Amino acid sequence: MHQNKNIALFLPCYVDQFYPNVGIATIQLLEKLGCKVSFPMDQTCCGQPMANAGYERDTVGTAKHFIKTFKDFDYIVAPSGSCVLHVKEHSPSIQGFETEQAAMHHKIFELTEFLVDVLRVGPIKGSYPHKVGFHSSCHGQRGLRLSASSELNEPPFNKAKQLLEGLEGLEWVELDRKDECCGFGGTFAVTEEALSIQMGKDRLADHQKNNVEILAGGDMSCLMHMQGISSRNNNGVKFKHIAEILNEVIR
């Protein structure tokens, strides 16, 4: 039923530049699942770094551009909870595009959310014999509610886990602090450098203590931060975006 829909891939700007494989994996994965996906070449940064630094009012240009670029698609899918949350919650409202903007909030999805809630993909079959620790990004988890938050009294759920848990040989590792922030936080990573590093180290230590082999996540920004610390300290954990894992196992 989604064959006829036009799906746009929305990539965080740093993913385009540093992690092209994540973009490629996302597009291939969606195609394998029968979707027609295109990548609007005009897209730019969504404006999140500026907005979170206190300059939301100066992102009118990027927000307007975003609407123009994506408004005609049926769905907009991004391998990033954080950017999707920004578009939904922190884009300034754009005069003259109120209808398009409102409509867009219902058709933009983070990747795992799109797979589970729109495509209704069940547990994926395949083999992935690894111990996987999953880093739920805070914006994905507490912003888009992609998984249950440990603070709330709600039944446990995790859209990424739903997709991965059927894989043969995959061991989903539970962490001691299951959803603490990694300390990336955008501009926080440099303005509060000492804290950011400590949080990242603590998060990594939790994964390592629990013998995680592959640290997976839905937001490359968090992974980039932890990978940066991990690689500086030569501690050998591998990092993967969930799109890469899913694309690898689906033939």
Add this chain to the structure above:
Amino acid sequence: MNHPEKAAVFLEDKENAKWHDETLWFVRDKRDVVSKSIPEWEELRETASQIKDNVLSNLDEYLVEFERNALANGIKVHWAKDAEEHNKIVLNILQQNDCKAIVKSKSILTEECHLNQYLEKNGVDVVDTDLGERIVQFLNQPPSHIVLPAIHLKKAQVSDIFHDKLNTEKGNHDPSYLTNAARLHLREKFLAAKVALTGVNFGVAETGEFVVCTNEGNADMGVHLADVHVACMGIEKIIPKREHLGVFLRLLARSATGQSVTNYNSHFRSPAKGKEIHIVLLDNGRTEQLGREKFKNSLKCIRCGACMNTCPIYRRSGGYSYGSVVPGPIGSILSPGIDLKKHSSLPFASTLCGSCSDVCPVKINIHEQLYEWRQEITKAQTSINAKSLAMKFANGIFSVPFAYKLGGSMMRGALKLLPHSITYSNLNTWGKERDLPEVPKESFKDWYKKNKL
């Protein structure tokens, strides 16, 4: 020093920072366990939040109702528009009673008013009777946490302080021994005080009563022995009805310490025979905050401290790193309303992870307000200081590698749409303790052009 500088200093002592983080996480964990034993937990939070919505939207009426009922019950009611007036009112009551020494149970509001310093300047000896508060008072420090005032100190440090002040055995670190020493020391103070001061957890408009919650029993030890009880209360602590106490008392201790309820929840309706109760109702910027549509929800706070215990920043930087009376996430949304310039780094002392909003028993959207304060601070930066902190924070944007290392057309495209006020600076901070991602041979766009177009 601003927050990042103080946080960096705090983190220098790695072992202590780790201990601080783990100690507070332990409290957060207890809160998680106990809150999950209540099936209706989320419904309770929602109900509490809605009650507070009602309170804030009708505050003037409730204050008048509270005053009327309290007066009818024989309580004396005072109104203070700011800290100065509050302190004068308290001093005046003390002078009328010829009182030179008071015992005081924990009240963050009196910290906000710097009441202790004021009274001491005017010749009144103030003894904080909450154990944690007494400990920090011995050190001339403010509380570092609103519920656990001495959470930053280890027992060996407390032992040294008590050896010095209370003549306990040197090197005896046993918390029971130390607590008992404080018990004996403070009991003398309780027995001697003519006036006792407390904060207020809830004031009930319908009945004119107010409720004070403690675990140690120190508030009650003070007020029932003294002739005069002075209760200091922020105007936002009003709730409409007695039945609403059921909602808040179910949430408060569970959120604060993971207990099902505080040990002592005292309901004061009228003074005992021959005694006096005074209530001081304080504004001190609260009506101002009520007028700020985006921030007024911060007044729902019941001071449980759960947002501090859960905050990954607070746990790793300590209460003093905030430089505000109320530290942590809730402090970071309350303090800028009081002094925007002084506290302009606080809304940036967050990753906006949202954990604070999810633990908050009255569902204050704390992390969203942090985001909104950032917007206000950058707007106000010319008026607060041309080369303000906020600007430095904003400039940090492009020192994150994904932003500054980009030579690709996408970022250039974005940059055209962005203000030039945001400049490239501070570029090396990312790489101090983190490697940069490797730059791949081709960007996604290059790949897409080659393979898909």
Add this chain to the structure above:
Amino acid sequence: MNPSREYILNKIRALRQEVVEAPIIPEFEVAEDLVSTFKISSAANKGEVIDREAFVALLESGQYPRIYSTAKGFESYTNITVPQDPHEFSDLSLAVVEGQFGVAENGAIWLDEENLEFRILPFITEHLVILLDKKKLVGNMHQAYAKIGNTKSGFGLFTAGPSKTADIEQSLVIGAHGAKSLKIVMI
């Protein structure tokens, strides 16, 4: 008129806020077995539920040199001259009072001024015993406040355990300022 009072009220009124209705507190389910739930809650608070026999044995054990009891049927155990000045309770070993009702979900017991004689009593005593009728248990705090209704006593207290603190390194210590132990006699 008090100028600050008018200042504060006028500032609020000037905001011309639309009144948001207060919610109706939902009816929540409570535990079926109130007695055992109460006992579990009380133990978690470091209180201890004992029976009448154990209590009488305790009273007669001689370990409490100075006892004051306001509980009906147990007045005779008072072995001190009741003071005029509550400060004189400072060396009281044991206070025995009647609780009006208990709350199963958290082990809290409602004490009203009329059960206390002196407001300071449950705080100043070294040890506290509360008599509680097991038929007078409610499930949760909502039921508790429904039971209190619009009682107009000057002072009321939910007490849930002995005085506690964890202010030194989060180590739990019983007996900060108030009672060092709480025993609940269920009858």
